[in-house]
Amino acid sequence: MSNQTERVLDALGDASRRRILELLSAGARPVGAMAAELPIGRPAVSKHLRVLEDAGLVRHESRGTRNVYALAPEGPSVARRWIEQTWDDVLGAFASYVDQLANDPDGQVRGQDEEER
Amino acid sequence: MTVPEMTSGEAFAAVERTVEVAADEATAFTLFTDRIADWWPMATHSVHGEGGTVGFEEGLLVERHGERSARWGEVRHWDPPHGFAVTWHPGREADEATEVAVSFTEEEPGRTRVRLVHSGWERRDAAARESYATGWAAVLARYVDAAR
Numbered sequence: 001m002s003n004q005t006e007r008v009l010d011a012l013g014d015a016s017r018r019r020i021l022e023l024l025s026a027g028a029r030p031v032g033a034m035a036a037e038l039p040i041g042r043p044a045v046s047k048h049l050r051v052l053e054d055a056g057l058v059r060h061e062s063r064g065t066r067n068v069y070a071l072a073p074e075g076p077s078v079a080r081r082w083i084e085q086t087w088d089d090v091l092g093a094f095a096s097y098v099d100q101l102a103n104d105p106d107g108q109v110r111g112q113d114e115e116e117r
Numbered sequence: 118m119t120v121p122e123m124t125s126g127e128a129f130a131a132v133e134r135t136v137e138v139a140a141d142e143a144t145a146f147t148l149f150t151d152r153i154a155d156w157w158p159m160a161t162h163s164v165h166g167e168g169g170t171v172g173f174e175e176g177l178l179v180e181r182h183g184e185r186s187a188r189w190g191e192v193r194h195w196d197p198p199h200g201f202a203v204t205w206h207p208g209r210e211a212d213e214a215t216e217v218a219v220s221f222t223e224e225e226p227g228r229t230r231v232r233l234v235h236s237g238w239e240r241r242d243a244a245a246r247e248s249y250a251t252g253w254a255a256v257l258a259r260y261v262d263a264a265r
Contacts, residue, residue: 097156
């Protein structure tokens with residue numbers, strides 16, 4: 001799996017971070033407002049936001065002295081493209097391997113018990 | 118089980134990819150499964166990276182790299198030469214598994230279409246639902262709506 005896919009899936013694999021995404025789906029807000037609505041402290045919220053931001057799922061902008069967080073619209077589609085790319089790479093490698101065998105009579109498929117290693 | 122409404126969550130609907138290969142159905146199935154170690158791009162698509170190997174072992178798909186190993190999934194369906202399905206959780210616990218199904222269809226003699234469907238994104242957090250009402254596909258579905 002690609003690093004980006006891993007980051008997205010890791011980011012989503014945590015209930016607190018999903019809760020943060022749910023909060024943000026109702027509108028952009030600063031860290032303090034999120035902390036007030038969650039059963040975790042502000043430092044923990046900040047830590048989760050960094051993970052979400054690294055994964056491309058949220059982004060922030062500075063308004064005065066505070067950072068306001070919002071969902072990054074392209075977040076899920078980036079993850080999806082990475083997953084598609086993963087399987088294109090894998091299936092492409094398989095097709096090349098089959099082609100190579102088809103073009104090389106010595107490389108024809110043998111039974112498992114005569115496998116050369 | 119409630120499957121989250123996915124109409125606005127296409128971002129995590131099943132991923133489908135196909136490729137055509139120069140082999141009959143039975144050969145394609147065998148090469149894909151018995152010979153997976155010969156072609157899988159380990160350097161870029163594995164848990165432990167280059168130098169390891171992957172194979173089907175007694176109903177499991179397992180990566181081995183020296184002393185280390187990683188279970189990628191469990192075989193759920195096995196119907197040679199037509200297809201197979203495995204749960205999919207490389208680098209993760211089984212309860213976070215999605216599912217990968219691969220089917221083989223000989224379109225003409227010696228040419229087989231290989232179709233891969235990666236699904237089950239909504240199943241990823243059955244456990245997490247205990248504490249929160251929604252799984253991540255449901256969160257993403259709302260996310261996609263909200264971010265529009």
